[in-house]
Amino acid sequence: MPYEDRGFFQEHIDKFLGGEVGDEELIASYTAVQHYLAELVAAKRADPTDDVLSDLTDGDLTDEELRGMALILLSAGFDTTANMLALGTFALLRNPEQLAALRADPALAEQAVEELLRYLSVAKQFFRVALEDVELGGHTIPAGTTVILSLNTANRDPERFPDPHTLDLRRQDGGHLAFGHGIHQCLGQQLARVEMRVAFPALLTRFPTLRLAVPAEEVALRPETADIYGVKSLPVTWDV
Template identity: 75%
Template sequence: MGDPVHTVTTLPTTRGPGRPFDPPAELLEARRHGPISRYTFPGGVSGWLVTGYDLLKTVLADPRFSSRRDLMVHPTVDYGGIRFPPVPPGEFLLMDEPEHGRYRRPLMGKFTVRRMRLLTERVEQITAEHLDAMAEAGPPTDLVTAFAKPIPAIMICELLGVPRHDQDSFQRQFESFMDAEANEEDTVAAYVSTQHRLAELVAAKRARPTDDVLSDLTDSDLTDEELKGMALVLLAAGLDTTANMLALGAFALLRSPEQLAALRSDPSLTDRAVEELLRYLSVGKTFMRTALEDVELGGHLIEAGSPLILSYNTANRDPDRFADPHVLDLHRQESRHVAFGHGIHQCLGQQLARVEMRVAFPALVNRFPTLRLAVPDEEIALRAEISDIHGVKSLPVAWDG
């Protein structure tokens, strides 16, 4: 086993000028040198950066690579060798088996393809209501606040059983917690507040169950702390990720008039368009794993305890897997992307996200045939790269009449 030919010393945090949808150039360069590179973490910890599609799927499917947060090293900040504390009960995304399965299994039957498709009518109703409001208010508008955020927010709040009168403030509170650019004091305060709101919600469902996922879970051996953690995971996955896919997806379509016209004229393209946008945008950029034992990967020895960064956005642009990977092509015949991950940690809510996008994108472009950006491309502010999810802060749009 030889040393890799490429070493990355700084995880890039900026995208190229005029290329808001492409991975940072340094990550693409690393992929050109091979599917795995050495990466020196802050503080001098030696680890790995996986940029290739096949190797990334291999890691995600191998239980010898751990998802536990307490084994991770921060990819960009030097904490003096101090690793993260374990996650609170119920926050199963950053756990291994058997704890991960104990929390995930009760949810799996509630997010099946069939159950999520039954929600299509409700998604259509919510989408139509927000498009009506846009039309009534008239142009210009911020597509993030008028369209991209409220659709998934309402859906996940309803699935969790958040009372309708409380949904707006609940959403704002959670967004404050997820704001990667907020200072540490504000982030901690927002987190404590969010935890308090979730504790109140769990207590209310135990006292008076309603027809929702959280109420169903109260009829189990799960504690209030565990239910609170599970609800936080569902909120993060169901709200922030999909909202940024809807906003960034709309931006990408408006930047690609031919693709936009194809989606508008051919409804049969909808499913394929959603999968291509998921691949092309990869809003969930990177995830972490830690080797639990010595593992051979891509011809290299990954020593026990070594941290790995998994670059989803370069894997979904891997030229060994996708023809013309940097081209947005809604006619792409086959796109087994890893935007939702792979293996036992594959996104639980992916079918709900698909339903929301399959409804929202064509509804938007057909309701407003002259929809366009209201400012030059370069004035669209992207979310800070320190955020786990790629997206735009706002998306000003206009249309005729």
């Protein structure tokens, strides 16, 4: 996507993933993005450039399939990581001992990112369909049943993670479900990890006195109905 179009795209993605607009406005934003992607796909077919979408046009995918792929790659690739970076910064600022540990040891970034993913889980729930009868917790889920999976609940399971509501960047318990599981695991998870491993230490190194500019309870959060959870804004300050 051309960089100069980022404002348009960010505005509309925020509307249909942020959980704060009515159905009419949500549909209008979704339609606007679909029209934009239709023009983008046509442009890439006519004049391919060095990017993923252009590469995908060189095959047997239909325009509808290309629009769908572009939408999920752009929206999921942008909104999830953007909110993890902001919400993760908020979590670190609210846990000064953990923040100090990461600032003192940038090599902790890989482990810290995994713990932030477990602790925050901005993509909260997904729908799956049982392909066969499944026994779970003493209950039978019949084949064909749609199931809502709560990933953030699983990532705070006390039977899996000791003291699960505590942020511990040195936690050794792996296996969180922030990126899903099985064949439906997020295809962009390694890119997201790289972005966060770079961004968090860089932010804390560049702004060593970074802190909240307002009390934590005044930070505006996305509503629980948002598809991707996060902060609406994060007021911060630092010493010059």
